[in-house]
Each structure stands twice: as structure tokens, then as C-alpha cells.
Amino acid sequence: MNQQAALRHAFVLGHPVAHSRSPRLHTFWLKNLKIAGTYRPIDLEPADLAEFFSKMRDGAFAGGNVTIPLKEKIAELCDDVDDAATKIGAINTLVQHDGKISGSNSDYYGFLANLDQNVPQWDQADGKPLNHAIVLGAGGASRAIIYALLQRGIDKISLLNRTVERTEALASEFGPRLDPGPMSAFAQCAGTAGFVVNTTAVGMHGSAFDGLELHALPPSALVTDLVYTPLVTPLLRDAQKRGLKTVDGLGMLLHQAVPGFEKWFGQRPFVTPQLRQHIEQDL
Numbered sequence: 269m270n271q272q273a274a275l276r277h278a279f280v281l282g283h284p285v286a287h288s289r290s291p292r293l294h295t296f297w298l299k300n301l302k303i304a305g306t307y308r309p310i311d312l313e314p315a316d317l318a319e320f321f322s323k324m325r326d327g328a329f330a331g332g333n334v335t336i337p338l339k340e341k342i343a344e345l346c347d348d349v350d351d352a353a354t355k356i357g358a359i360n361t362l363v364q365h366d367g368k369i370s371g372s373n374s375d376y377y378g379f380l381a382n383l384d385q386n387v388p389q390w391d392q393a394d395g396k397p398l399n400h401a402i403v404l405g406a407g408g409a410s411r412a413i414i415y416a417l418l419q420r421g422i423d424k425i426s427l428l429n430r431t432v433e434r435t436e437a438l439a440s441e442f443g444p445r446l447d448p449g450p451m452s453a454f455a456q457c458a459g460t461a462g463f464v465v466n467t468t469a470v471g472m473h474g475s476a477f478d479g480l481e482l483h484a485l486p487p488s489a490l491v492t493d494l495v496y497t498p499l500v501t502p503l504l505r506d507a508q509k510r511g512l513k514t515v516d517g518l519g520m521l522l523h524q525a526v527p528g529f530e531k532w533f534g535q536r537p538f539v540t541p542q543l544r545q546h547i548e549q550d551l
């Protein structure tokens with residue numbers, strides 16, 4: 269008997285959604301893995317979410333991704349939400365199974381997998397978990413990164429932001445391993461920090477940090493940025509000039525897509541140089 273797998277459909281929901289690179293990414297994997305499935309952008313007003321969820325429960329979709337401004341609004345519509353999405357406060361992946369919808373967050377996974385692929389052992393120093401990292405920014409993106417670094421056992425996270433009150437709020441939520449402060453505390457914190465990540469919007473549209481004292485970091489420090497347009501942000505360029513290791517932010521976008529694709533289409537895809545090149549062509 270000719271048993272053909274049912275055609276499965278996935279989506280990215282947003283409002284607007286045209287900017288999303290996820291359709292290009294997932295369609296690349298569908299084609300390369302020869303999977304009969306679709307992944308398409310759907311522009312949805314927040315008010316239409318409940319109706320969309322009932323279509324999904326009826327089997328119209330295997331699941332999909334969710335982007336701004338819906339990420340923080342859909343928990344109540346899901347049947348269950350995983351620990352990461354609950355603590356991070358945002359869902360970016362939905363999976364429909366037997367009419368039930370699960371919400372999860374793969375941003376923290378993507379962040380870690382990108383670093384693991386590019387700098388194995390990045391989170392270790394002398395065989396132990398790295399003891400000190402600096403996170404720049406205290407907005408939505410910062411929450412996934414804090415969650416990820418805590419998961420990896422990093423002992424102390426200096427959380428620095430232009431608006432210091434936001435770092436204090438996150439520290440009281442995520443616990444005593446967080447040390448909140450203003451951006452101006454960078455030089456003071458840098459001496460023992462093996463890792464720095466920018467989660468702010470600084471670096472986009474020609475913007476740059478004003479005098480961040482990278483010279484105060486240990487020479488072994490790794491610097492990474494969530495901003496990937498441009499791929500080499502002023503922060504990464506400065507770090508490279510000083511001989512520090514760097515990882516750009518595009519890999520996080522590619523890796524965060526892996527768990528969703530695997531659940532919707534039944535095959536775990538790989539992040540390869542070919543995929544990266546395909547997405548870079550469209551940046």
C-alpha cells in the first residue's frame with residue numbers, strides 16, 4: 269500500500285509579519301529534507317488569536333512560531349506552557365497534538381546551541397562552569413538569555429541596562445545570582461567576566477555603545493550580540509580589534525528554529541553553512 273505522509277502545515281504568526289525570516293529558513297529545510305509540508309507567514313491581529321487557535325485545534329496546522337507583539341499574549345490560550353516559556357514570559361513555538369496546543373520558548377535553546385556550535389566549552393573555565401557573565405539590556409530578549417545562562421550554572425550575572433530599575437526588577441525575579449546595575453558599571457564588572465552578551469537594540473541602524481570599556485575584559489573573554497543586522501555590530505568589531513573571541517547573532521535565529529521544525533515535521537534539521545548562507549543572502 270502506498271502510505272503517503274499527510275501534508276503538514278506550520279506558520280509564523282505576527283503583526284506585522286512580513287519581516288520574518290522564518291519562512292525562508294523553514295522552507296529551506298522542507299525542500300532539503302524533501303518533506304511534504306508548508307510554512308507560511310500569517311499576519312494576525314491580537315483580537316483574532318482565539319479564532320485562530322480553534323482552527324489549529326481542529327487540525328489545520330501542526331503548529332508554528334509566534335513573534336512580536338503576540339509572544340507575550342498567548343499563554344492563556346495554550347493547554348500547557350513549558351517551564352522556559354513561563355519563566356521567560358514569552359512563547360515563540362506552538363505545537364498542536366490531538367487538538368491540544370503546547371506553548372514553549374526556543375530562544376534560550378537557540379542562544380545556547382549557537383554558542384555550543386561555534387565555541388565548544390564557551391561556558392567552562394578550568395573545567396568548571398564559567399563564574400561570571402555580563403548581560404547588557406533588561407528587556408524581553410534579556411529574559412531568555414538570563415534563563416539560559418542560569419541553566420548553564422553560571423554563578424554570577426552582572427545585568428546592566430540604561431534604565432537601572434529594569435535590572436533591579438529582573439534581579440528580584442530571577443534571584444541572587446543576578447547583580448543589577450547601570451551601563452556605567454561595565455568597567456567595574458569587566459575584570460572577572462568571561463562572557464559578554466548584548467541583548468539591547470544597540471548596534472542596529474548604525475547605533476553603537478558609547479565608550480564601553482572592553483579593554484577591561486580578560487583576554488580570554490567571549491563577546492556575542494543578539495543583533496544580527498549588521499552581522500558584525502560595532503560591539504563585535506571592537507571586540508575583534510582587541511583580539512577577543514566573538515560570535516554573531518545570526519546563529520541564534522537559525523538554532524531556535526530547530527525544536528519547532530522537528531516537532532511539526534518529524535525530522536530534526538541541521539544548522540549548516542549552506543543554511544546560514546541562504547539566510548545571509550536575505551539580510
Ligand code: ATR
Pocket residue numbers: 404405406407408409410429430431434467468469470475
Ligand atoms: P526586546 O524585547 O528586544 O528586549 P525591549 O523590551 O523594548 O525589547 O528592550 C529593549 C532593550 O534595549 C532595553 O534593555 C533598552 O534599554 P531601556 O530599558 O533603558 O530602554 C535597550 N535599549 C534600546 N535602545 C537603547 C539605546 N539607544 N541605548 C541603550 N539601551 C537601549
